[in-house]
Amino acid sequence: MERISDILANYSASGENTVDKVLGAAAIVVNKDGILYCGAAGRISLDVESPALTIDSFGWIASMTKLITTTAAMQLVEQGLITLDQDVRSLVPELNTLDIIRGFDADDKPIVEKNTNSVTLRHLLTHTLGMAYEFPGTPDLMRYNAYIGRSDHLGNFTKAGFLPALIAAPGEGWAYGAAIDWAGKVIEHVTGLPLDAYFKQHFFDPLGMSSTAFFPEVPAVAAGHQTDLPTRGSDESLIPCPSLQPLTQDFTSGGAGLASTASDYAKFLIALIGGKLVSEQTLAEMFRPQLNEAQREHLVKQTNLDRSGFVMGFPEGTPMDHGIGGVMNVEDIPGKRKAGSISWSGATNPRWWIDRKSGVACVMFVNQWPWGDHVVADLFNELEKAVYTAL
Numbered sequence: 001m002e003r004i005s006d007i008l009a010n011y012s013a014s015g016e017n018t019v020d021k022v023l024g025a026a027a028i029v030v031n032k033d034g035i036l037y038c039g040a041a042g043r044i045s046l047d048v049e050s051p052a053l054t055i056d057s058f059g060w061i062a063s064m065t066k067l068i069t070t071t072a073a074m075q076l077v078e079q080g081l082i083t084l085d086q087d088v089r090s091l092v093p094e095l096n097t098l099d100i101i102r103g104f105d106a107d108d109k110p111i112v113e114k115n116t117n118s119v120t121l122r123h124l125l126t127h128t129l130g131m132a133y134e135f136p137g138t139p140d141l142m143r144y145n146a147y148i149g150r151s152d153h154l155g156n157f158t159k160a161g162f163l164p165a166l167i168a169a170p171g172e173g174w175a176y177g178a179a180i181d182w183a184g185k186v187i188e189h190v191t192g193l194p195l196d197a198y199f200k201q202h203f204f205d206p207l208g209m210s211s212t213a214f215f216p217e218v219p220a221v222a223a224g225h226q227t228d229l230p231t232r233g234s235d236e237s238l239i240p241c242p243s244l245q246p247l248t249q250d251f252t253s254g255g256a257g258l259a260s261t262a263s264d265y266a267k268f269l270i271a272l273i274g275g276k277l278v279s280e281q282t283l284a285e286m287f288r289p290q291l292n293e294a295q296r297e298h299l300v301k302q303t304n305l306d307r308s309g310f311v312m313g314f315p316e317g318t319p320m321d322h323g324i325g326g327v328m329n330v331e332d333i334p335g336k337r338k339a340g341s342i343s344w345s346g347a348t349n350p351r352w353w354i355d356r357k358s359g360v361a362c363v364m365f366v367n368q369w370p371w372g373d374h375v376v377a378d379l380f381n382e383l384e385k386a387v388y389t390a391l
Contacts, residue, residue, distance in 0.1 A: 001037035001390040011379040012042030018238035024053025026365040028266035032274035055263040058222035059367040062346030069254035087118040091189040124183040130166035132175035137305040173298035184254025212260040231369040262365035269361040289321035309372030
């Protein structure tokens with residue numbers, strides 16, 4: 001897999017010229033027994049004299065947090081402490097307060113109804129709750145927020161920010177949003193532990209993930225290894241990007257709150273696919289298509305609005321579903337992952353996939369804005385092809 005090293009170097013900045021580059025990139029390919037490939041290229045800062053980016057460089061992984069929270073929830077299911085299909089509203093009172101936006105009347109007034117459907121753990125883990133982030137692809141939510149003067153949003157990392165009105169009733173469709181953040185609250189209620197304490201006890205300490213923590217904490221071993229977050233200027237060169245994170249998390253986010261390294265995330269992937277975190281039966285459920293036809297239609301509709309962000313590397317028209325943990329391709333992708341693989345990413349473009357049929361998983365670590373950056377997309381495409389060429 002040494003071809004991957006060339007790919008990482010080709011796309012990473014060296015010297016002053018950063019046009020159509022990322023600052024740096026790391027990739028680790030694993031199977032259930034350990035690492036098949038690891039490498040990195042580039043640097044951690046716009047300063048050309050800054051240290052090299054390595055597999056231990058540290059940055060916000062955003063929605064790559066979701067797989068870890070999902071795995072924690074599935075541990076509780078496996079232990080019989082909760083079921084996927086029980087109503088969790090009694091465990092998390094905030095889930096009893098959900099409104100559903102049903103449109104707008106002739107006077108532009110929102111038509112809203114109280115949710116009376118059950119809210120299940122499965123809804124939370126598969127994005128079928130009806131809760132969406134404030135994306136351009138959710139115009140009714142943005143219009144409703146403007147009408148009521150709602151200023152809270154996901155980027156605040158507050159309880160109110162993670163509790164928007166629903167755009168569909170639970171089970172009606174698929175909408176990408178903060179549902180897994182509320183799965184984190186279910187975990188806290190069931191275990192009696194804060195989410196960070198559960199993660200530390202069950203994942204970080206046993207697996208040696210010493211560089212992973214909820215921001216703004218920077219673990220001692222990660223100090224000095226933090227990566228800058230650049231964006232692109234008009235000439236496609238890299239320029240500084242304002243911070244996307246608040247100074248604190250008032251709401252510990254199981255959906256987007258972690259910062260980590262490629263090395264630590266690879267440890268998690270090895271343990272997950274190796275059956276060290278959940279059983280084979282639980283893994284099989286996580287990798288089973290979870291959506292009905294209506295939900296799949298919503299999935300395709302929303303992911304088509306930003307394919308490079310949601311489904312980077314999927315050829316247009318690839319049949320999709322959603323597992324418990326990530327989006328799923330239900331047919332082989334030629335030269336790439338096999339049918340039934342799942343994958344996801346973070347807002348700053350780190351990304352992972354797990355292909356159980358081929359027995360491999362991969363994490364790519366970059367720190368680049370915006371989500372779905374075209375250079376990252378090209379890098380990821382070449383990376384994945386190189387992995388499967390070498391298998």
